[in-house]
Amino acid sequence: MSEEDVRGDGGLEARLEEQETFEPPESFVEQANVTDESIYEEFEEEWPQCWEQAADLLEWDEPYDTVLEDEEAPFYEWFTGGNLNASYNCLDRHVEDGAKNRAAIKWEGELGETRTYTYGDLLNEVEAFAATLRDLGVEEDDVVTLYMPMIPELPIAMLACARIGAPHSAVFAGFSADALATRMNSADSEYLVTCDGYYRRGDALDHLSKTNEGLEDVEHEVSDVVVVDRLGDDLEHSLADNQHDYDELVDEHAGASVEPVSRDAEDMLFLMYTSGTTGQPKGVKHTTGGYLSYAAWTSQAVLDIKPEDTYWCSADIGWITGHSYIVYGPLALGTTTVMYEGTPDYPDKDRLWEIVENHRVDIFYTAPTAIRAFMKWGAEYPDQHDLSSLRLLGTVGEPINPRAWKWYYQNIGNEECPVVDTWWQTETGGMMVTTLPGVNTMKPGSAGPPLPGVDARIVDAAGEEVEAGNAGYLTVQKPWPGMLRTLYNNDERFISEYWQEYSDEEADEWVYFPEDGAKIDDDGYITVLGRVDDVINVSGHRLGTMEIESAIVGVSGVAEAAVVGGEHDIKGEAVYTYVIPEDGYEGGDDLREQIVEAVEDAIGPIARPEEVVFTPELPKTRSGKIMRRLLEDIASGNELGNTSTLRNPEVVEDIAEQVQGD
Ligand code: WTA
Numbered sequence: 001m002s003e004e005d006v007r008g009d010g011g012l013e014a015r016l017e018e019q020e021t022f023e024p025p026e027s028f029v030e031q032a033n034v035t036d037e038s039i040y041e042e043f044e045e046e047w048p049q050c051w052e053q054a055a056d057l058l059e060w061d062e063p064y065d066t067v068l069e070d071e072e073a074p075f076y077e078w079f080t081g082g083n084l085n086a087s088y089n090c091l092d093r094h095v096e097d098g099a100k101n102r103a104a105i106k107w108e109g110e111l112g113e114t115r116t117y118t119y120g121d122l123l124n125e126v127e128a129f130a131a132t133l134r135d136l137g138v139e140e141d142d143v144v145t146l147y148m149p150m151i152p153e154l155p156i157a158m159l160a161c162a163r164i165g166a167p168h169s170a171v172f173a174g175f176s177a178d179a180l181a182t183r184m185n186s187a188d189s190e191y192l193v194t195c196d197g198y199y200r201r202g203d204a205l206d207h208l209s210k211t212n213e214g215l216e217d218v219e220h221e222v223s224d225v226v227v228v229d230r231l232g233d234d235l236e237h238s239l240a241d242n243q244h245d246y247d248e249l250v251d252e253h254a255g256a257s258v259e260p261v262s263r264d265a266e267d268m269l270f271l272m273y274t275s276g277t278t279g280q281p282k283g284v285k286h287t288t289g290g291y292l293s294y295a296a297w298t299s300q301a302v303l304d305i306k307p308e309d310t311y312w313c314s315a316d317i318g319w320i321t322g323h324s325y326i327v328y329g330p331l332a333l334g335t336t337t338v339m340y341e342g343t344p345d346y347p348d349k350d351r352l353w354e355i356v357e358n359h360r361v362d363i364f365y366t367a368p369t370a371i372r373a374f375m376k377w378g379a380e381y382p383d384q385h386d387l388s389s390l391r392l393l394g395t396v397g398e399p400i401n402p403r404a405w406k407w408y409y410q411n412i413g414n415e416e417c418p419v420v421d422t423w424w425q426t427e428t429g430g431m432m433v434t435t436l437p438g439v440n441t442m443k444p445g446s447a448g449p450p451l452p453g454v455d456a457r458i459v460d461a462a463g464e465e466v467e468a469g470n471a472g473y474l475t476v477q478k479p480w481p482g483m484l485r486t487l488y489n490n491d492e493r494f495i496s497e498y499w500q501e502y503s504d505e506e507a508d509e510w511v512y513f514p515e516d517g518a519k520i521d522d523d524g525y526i527t528v529l530g531r532v533d534d535v536i537n538v539s540g541h542r543l544g545t546m547e548i549e550s551a552i553v554g555v556s557g558v559a560e561a562a563v564v565g566g567e568h569d570i571k572g573e574a575v576y577t578y579v580i581p582e583d584g585y586e587g588g589d590d591l592r593e594q595i596v597e598a599v600e601d602a603i604g605p606i607a608r609p610e611e612v613v614f615t616p617e618l619p620k621t622r623s624g625k626i627m628r629r630l631l632e633d634i635a636s637g638n639e640l641g642n643t644s645t646l647r648n649p650e651v652v653e654d655i656a657e658q659v660q661g662d
Helices: 012-017 026-031 038-045 049-055 086-099 119-136 153-164 177-187 207-216 246-252 289-301 320-332 351-359 368-377 402-412 491-498 545-553 589-602 628-636 650-660
Strands: 066-069 077-080 103-108 114-118 144-146 168-170 191-195 197-200 203-206 224-228 243-245 268-274 282-287 310-313 336-340 363-366 392-396 419-422 456-459 471-476 516-520 526-531 535-538 541-544 558-568 572-581 611-614
Touching: 049 066, 049 289, 077 289, 086 119, 086 153, 086 320, 103 119, 114 119, 119 153, 119 224, 119 246, 144 153, 144 177, 153 168, 153 191, 153 268, 153 320, 168 177, 177 207, 177 268, 177 282, 177 589, 191 207, 197 207, 203 207, 207 224, 224 246, 243 246, 268 320, 282 289, 289 320, 310 320, 310 351, 320 336, 336 351, 368 402, 368 572, 392 402, 402 419, 456 516, 471 526, 526 535, 535 558, 535 572, 541 545, 545 558, 545 572, 545 589, 558 628, 572 589, 572 628, 589 611, 611 650, 628 650
Parallel strands: 103 336, 144 168, 144 191, 168 268, 191 224, 224 243, 310 336, 310 363, 363 392, 392 419, 572 611
Antiparallel strands: 066 077, 103 114, 197 203, 268 282, 456 471, 471 516, 516 526, 535 541, 558 572
């Protein structure tokens, strides 16, 4: 198969044709956590026992008896029989080991204020909030929703939940009120931790009103809402009867000691909702033993984290990247993790580099969309700062184009830091395909080989492995500890979304399908091409086109809508919407505004359409299917192929002219 068959966008082939390669710098290799390439063979030969190495990074209350239980595949279980607590592993044991005074979290607010929590401080805070949650009535296995921006109370709340065995479900603070309600309803969550507001480019955003709006649409009774006072305004007057001031409750519980609850390895640690092909977000379930082991192991092997490091991942904790690689992985390893509340260009475009310099950051992990923005702003911003503390750079969330990769390598890493391009998903819990920075040659644009022990293969539509040089579909053919266990309350959808496509049920051979297209080269390096389902990736954020479409068709005056992703210089992809107005309605600015508003209300500003194109018809095949591929090509400004198989080829030109101009 060619790349074109898998995914419409061309160009990548040409970009990779003269792919340069880079070797890991000697200075890095000398000190790296993993330097021996025999690890690949070792993990293959000793699979699945190899994953004991991950479990060994944790302290278990009760040792596990079985590494992998595959009796009920694809409902795999890892480290069965074992018991542990995630908060204990991220806090207490480091304090017991003498790291009480080591910084655990270094937080910087957008306005420039800073807070440092040592491991000792963090443990105290977590215990006080865990005691608070218990007092409010939160019991083991109750789902607690966390709707918070990048403030320290978010990881504190996560770890407090983990301590008492209450799974958390974090909802990205930029999501809309509707999105909050949908997730609370789906998880039947009766407890919520939120805040009054936060800062964006110097302005205070009102988060409490949005929260309250969302709460109106929650179908069950919400027992308690805890509100963090971030803005310093008088909170009391704005709180309803079941709403409490975080600080007051925590003060009352200061000094509390809360024994970490011993959880079964397979007990749920958290839920994380993510977009899928239908309008309903999927509640991805992660467990305590497998997930935490995998987050810790990949943090050590790929991010090369050591306890004495200052490590910074600039993602938001409201997404999986922040869960695994700001909170759980780094804290399990006892390192110092940096958190930044704000935007990279406030007050100026050197804000991130100022943070790197001030905190002497060793490892920096970000998204390609951010790198493309840095590139556009220019090298003069990083040049103003001493970035010599950096040792390793990473990217995640979307394909990185070789040009952005090289810019990052040269201008941020000064050609002295390896760059790891890590492919993974909310569902995989941790990294799956990437180079090991102390071992492998780097090839900009390609993520790299699958990690040791990860059986990722590229297959064609029939499920046969493609030959080197070809494109196909990315699959994972063996389970791994960090994998999702199911979709919350929806085992059926878990099977149909991930395991139906390429598994042979009768032979009990299960193949995980992440719904990404990819290419493989002679060295087994994988270049991820992007989603092959109806999900688009805007600035590294996964959005379901169906979710957006259903918001748009709810606007009166809209008869039909099609949403696709189109290429975008900075965002990677942007949302393009094609709308057929109802008879008697004009497709004009008014309707456009209502459509944009409806999308922001349903999902949030991240889903805001780049363009709304009105058209009397959508291009359809003779059997009546919308030709999405063609709409994507129009949005991306690609040359349009043969349209003769369409029922209505004449509409194409009209639409293309509106989008691309003439
Ligand atoms: C995409 C984010 C190319 C991919 C951790 C995947 C990537 C989706 C990469 C998951 C990468 C993530 N190269 N594509 N290095 N990393 N993706 O669940 O399409 O928010 O399926 O998890 O992002 O997005 P999610």
